[in-house]
Amino acid sequence: MNRVAVTGVGLLCSLGQSVSEAWPRIAAGECGIRPLSDPGTPPYKFQAGAQVQNFDPLRHFTEKDLIVLERFAQFAAVAAREAVAQSGLAGSSILAEETAIITGTSVGGQFTEEEGYLRLYRENNPRVSPLTIPRTMSNAGASRISSEFGIRGPVYTVSTACSSSNHAVGQAFHMVRSGQVMAAIAGGSEAVFSEGLLRAWEAMRVVSPDTCRPFSAGRRGLSLGEGAGMLVLENWDHATERGADRLAEVIGFGMSSDAHHITQPSVEGPKRAMKWALRDAGIQPNRVDYINAHGTGTLANDSMEAEAIWSVWQQDSARLLVSSTKSMHGHTLGAAGAVEAVITVMALRHGIAPPTAGFLAKDPACDLNVVPNHPVFAPLRVALSNTFAFGGLNATVAFQRCPSAE
């Protein structure tokens, strides 16, 4: 079994188009949930979202590239470039021959799919673009990263709704740990602000009309977000030998299924995912100092998650720092695990537990220290990042500060 280092991170979200731009804002508790650029006709029941601001594809890609690259795939590639650049692996034979790429996305290229449906069903035009398939396919981001960097190892995409990219990061971790590959680019991306998808979320009645206040009294639901997160995971010894900066260590991964209900959360499933991650890491719960919670801001999720955390940490829950950064970058769905994994790595590296923004008052059903509105500065040892998806699919990744505290 090999140890696994994080040697690069990339981030794109409503608070910035790089880690260096977004992390300071997230650490400070700045909210990136803003009025929607298009309020909808008729107006959506919710009028706010965490959209990536002023993203100019031509800054990153040629016009020719963009013929086949949907917004979610563009996000994936941009975040991967940042992560790979930081890792220093670009151009190496390790990257070309012994690196995996695993990405997560919930819906893939939704805009192109909807354009096709417009032609078919509104315009009664049976001729849809021949690029519909390559633009919408969920692996478009992974394949772009592979082509761009000449990576010829295992490349694939996972789709498990809001757990997609935690499953991607976790599987990549296991592949590097087992020695199957020396490195992996893992993460995910999502671009959710298409009309069809917004109407579908509206119909579920889980989106907050204003903003997202996870774990808070008065919370009214989630806020949708878009973006991407990417991490370069690398064999620890390889990273050490080449003198790479190890940003954090990945130490455990747990997954579980509720086997319960398609949308209602359960306590047992998330509890088992967290316990599984701790067991996989070979650590006791008391080693954990911070949890980047799934914390969607819905009534059901947050009280369930609080109970699940309580059931594992019990009285020690009072010490544990728990925050939901979705209060700032929104719920990025299939990208959530990756966006929050990058934030968790930065939290460990800088010893800052980012806050839960928009917090109003304690909800007795969420009896946790949720780092309300202002960050907590503390030498965090181990941190977990949770994702719990519709369909009852849960995934938790455990990270440790570098250099390790032992």
Place this chain on the structure above:
Amino acid sequence: MDALAAKVMAVIAKTQRIPPETLSIDSSFEELKIDSLDGINIIFAVENEFSVNIPDEGVQNLKTVRQVVDGVHSLLLQKAELLQKTEPPAPGAA
């Protein structure tokens, strides 16, 4: 025919995001770095522009700008003949 060629070349340039002056009637797809996926995207745009249907088996053989122009030309002629023979207009002509 020259006007038709100019129109076809404009469609190809636009679809490929390349300057129109980079292609001529004698350019090959290979020279223009048009691969098979680009090819079907160009055919799609040409079909839309001229309201014609290029048969699948014909698409495989299109390797030059001239072949596309000739193909569209003959399809337009066929369409005109069909229109003369049948009243009202044939399905798909709209």
